[in-house]
Amino acid sequence: MNVTLRSSTALALVCGLAAGPALAGMEEARQFLDTEIDGMSTLTREEQEAEMQWFVDAAEPFRGMDINVVSETITTHEYESQVLAPAFAAITGINVTHDLIGEGDVVEKLQTQMQSGQNVYDAYVNDSDLIGTHWRYGQVRNLTDWMANEGADVTSPTLDLEDFIGTQFTTGPDGNLYQLPDQQFANLYWFRYDWFNDPEIKAAFQEEYGYELGVPVNWAAYEDIAEFFTGREIDGVEVYGNMDYGKKDPSLGWRYTDAWMSMAGMGDKGSPNGLPVDEWGIRVNEQSQPVGACVDRGGATNSPAAVYAVDKAIQWLQKYSPPSAAGMTFSEAGPVPGQGNIAQQMFMYTTFVAPLVDSPAVMNEDGTPKWRLAPSPHGVYWEEGMKVGYQDVGSWTLMNSTPVDRAKAAWLYAQFVTSKTVDVKKSDVGLTFVRESTIDSDHFTERAGRLGGLIEFYRSPARTAWSPTGTNVPDYPKLAQLWWQNIGDAMSGAKTPQEALDKLCADMESVMERLERAGVQGEFGPALNEQRDPSYWLEEQPGAPKPKLENEDEEPETIAYDELVKSWQQ
Structure with a gap:
């Protein structure tokens, strides 16, 4: 950048x-x-x-x-x-x-x-x-x-x-x-506000899908919008309905641990992170000791909701993103929406807003943006009270x-x-x-209209609902590297999402088991649960891990952007 x-x-x-x-x-x-x-x-x-x-x-x-x-x-x-x-x-x-x-x-x-x-x-x-x-x-x-x-x-x-x-x-x-x-930045939904409000585009979407084009509230609507825009020509440019990245690289791990799984609905309710099961799928006991990541120990990393989350990301990357996206890293993919051919992005790290405002293809001549930022939609397993997004600190x-x-x-x-x-x-x-004093400063009051909702988000109480990884993760350096290595196998097709996540949670538990034996983290270190039949956790216990839904399709829902911004104040 x-x-x-x-x-x-x-x-x-x-x-x-x-x-x-x-x-x-x-x-x-x-x-x-x-x-x-x-x-x-x-x-x-x-x-x-x-x-x-x-x-x-x-x-x-x-x-x-x-x-x-x-x-x-x-x-x-x-x-x-x-x-x-x-x-x-x-x-x-x-x-x-x-x-x-x-x-x-x-x-x-x-x-x-x-x-x-x-x-x-x-x-x-x-x-x-x-x-x-x-x-x-x-x-x-x-x-x-x-x-x-x-x-x-x-x-x-x-x-x-x-x-x-x-x-x-x-x-x-x-x-x-x-x-x-x-420095602090959030993952937010990004979309082309000008296209979403174009009367001809709105009418075409309404005719094809039977509901209003707007900011997607759930993944079903996001998928419809991605399908609608992909391959469409607007102002002489071929458009894609999704942007993401998929290269087997450390940044691929962040793509999933940075709240993608909780946005899908994998973890438990709780603020700032799901408790007892967080957005990594790690369960802790009442003493804050990690007790498992796989379903058979009460974790959710390889649960049906986790498989759904990875499967959707791969589908959308393959079907609705530029062909080069699958070979990109976080830093390579971030500036792509600024090129002017992306209709929406499920979550954009707002650190990329700085270069976006210098991208003529997505800015008006008066310095206002053609795009806006909004809360990311959530998946079918998500419930009110669960984590809604990630914030890097x-x-x-x-x-x-x-x-x-x-x-x-x-x-x-x-x-x-x-x-x-x-x-x-x-x-x-x-x-x-x-x-806080900077966010509330006169300078950013004056600049807010040129930042596509970023200042409104940070001035609202909603910003506290976007949170980093919490304290369930006992050793970030050791565990984070397991994510990109295993998810990478799913992205490449070497393994199915279920196979990749089974291996991921087993690898995570191997690390936690070594930490437990070594005793290096004292009374707050891992203390793994005994393995049980998965049905004990999926069917008999409340919360995460959740059993597979008979129907993972849901009714698509959108909301007008201006209404959504008002909801940030609540």
């Missing part, structure tokens, strides 16, 4: 400030505020300077230090690496190398540091999906304790944790904060194996790039919101 920076002159001024530690201070901070922030902040200029003065003073003991941090490659982190890291170095004298690598590589580096005890990076931006791992293993700094004790001298008085919208997802069951949100994480002085310097950088001085500008570039 391309990051939208300010002028090259402004960037040169920022980067040029990092001439050496001796120059660090408020003169450089003021120049940064003039050339880069330029008033785009929820703080007054006086408040901005006061916040920068605190960073200058707090960084004094670490001046001249070189630190290394890492994150995945998205627009927000490109901005941090290319603009904010040099600015931080200029202001504080702490030189930051902010590496950008694939998300799977971030997890691998984190896992290496956990296993070796060697300091690979001084801080990581890794998904809050690892909260169950961090809480159980005790290998990351408990930020609640850190801020009150060892890190108190480098914790900003203007950090304002209550202003962050995602800390509930980075807090363990013990009530302690383990990660600080840096990339968060700063400090490992216990990082030396204290390096952890302190990295913590200063983490707070700088999430500070109120910086956050509105960073959010303007990346559109990945973490602060």
